[in-house]
Amino acid sequence: xxxxxxxxxxxSLKWIPRTGWLLRGVPLSNAENVAAHSHTTxxxxxxxxxxxxxxxxxxxxxxxxxxxxxxxxxxxxxxxxAQRADSDFRKAKEKAEDNAMRNILAHLPPKLKAPLMDTWKxxxxxxxxxxxxxxxxxxxxxxxxxxxxxxxxxxAKTFQPFIDHAQLTVTKLQVPQAMDFIxxxxxxxxxxxxx
Numbered sequence: 001x002x003x004x005x006x007x008x009x010x011x012s013l014k015w016i017p018r019t020g021w022l023l024r025g026v027p028l029s030n031a032e033n034v035a036a037h038s039h040t041t042x043x044x045x046x047x048x049x050x051x052x053x054x055x056x057x058x059x060x061x062x063x064x065x066x067x068x069x070x071x072x073x074x075x076x077x078x079x080x081x082a083q084r085a086d087s088d089f090r091k092a093k094e095k096a097e098d099n100a101m102r103n104i105l106a107h108l109p110p111k112l113k114a115p116l117m118d119t120w121k122x123x124x125x126x127x128x129x130x131x132x133x134x135x136x137x138x139x140x141x142x143x144x145x146x147x148x149x150x151x152x153x154x155x156a157k158t159f160q161p162f163i164d165h166a167q168l169t170v171t172k173l174q175v176p177q178a179m180d181f182i183x184x185x186x187x188x189x190x191x192x193x194x195x
Contacts, residue, residue, distance in 0.1 A: 001107030009104055012073045013038065020079040020142070021149075024158050032145050034069050034077055040144060041065045044137035044181075051177035054129055061130040064123045067116060068134055071100035080165065098124065132173045139169040140181055147188045156189045163189050 013035035021031035042065035049056040069077075075096050082089065101120050105113045123131050143166035146159035163185055170178045 003112075006104070006108060006112075009073050010070065011035075013069065016072055016077055018142075018145075019077045020081065020162075021145075023079055023081070026149060026154065030149060030152070034072050037141055037145070038066055038069050040141040041068065041134065041137045044140055044144075045134045048133050048137060048175060048177045049130075052129070052133070056133065057130055060119055060122070061133060063116070064119050064130055065134045065137060067101075067120060068123055068138060070104060070120075071097040074100035074103060081161075094124070133175060136169055136173050136175040136178050139166040140178060140185070142166065143182070143185050147185050150188055160189060 014033050016034045017028055017031045018034060018037055022028065042062055045061050045065045046058070049058055049061050078093050082093075084090070098120075101117070105116055105120075108116070122128050123134060125131065126135060143162045146162040150156045150159060163182075166185065167182055170182050
């Protein structure tokens with residue numbers, strides 16, 4: 001596989017909508033695509049890393065954020081609601097993602113394939129600081145888009161689960177630099193906010 005072919009696969013994420021929005025009645029024109037989501041995730045993860053009191057491998061973090069949804073180029077975006085409905089389904093989805101990533105990276109030269117696969121495995125395990133920051137940024141990027149939709153007139157209650165899930169992730173992964181961010185997002189979803 002040439003670099004051009006690999007980047008063509010990566011670029012296809014621009015055309016894959018995030019299905020969670022579509023399932024909630026958001027028109028395709030307002031639903032973010034996977035590439036846009038990955039961009040916001042990378043930026044958030046980077047900003048959180050800059051505030052970290054622990055050392056962060058910034059390059060690894062950014063690559064992880066940029067590729068965390070790359071398997072969706074092959075299998076599409078499977079909404080979180082479907083994954084929560086059945087733990088066996090979630091495991092099957094994780095296996096499908098891993099297979100998709102292996103397929104996508106399979107024909108890259110070893111010098112490119114090895115570090116990308118290593119970073120992907122790190123993200124899947126979720127144990128490193130970089131993986132925790134990216135996971136937090138991933139959830140907050142989704143919640144941020146939900147907040148943007150609410151600000152444009154969509155009903156806040158429709159997207160409350162995104163904020164709730166982001167809050168749980170921030171609490172579980174203990175990323176203190178994300179606490180102020182989640183508080184600002186929650187203000188948009190308070191009963192007194194415009195809906």
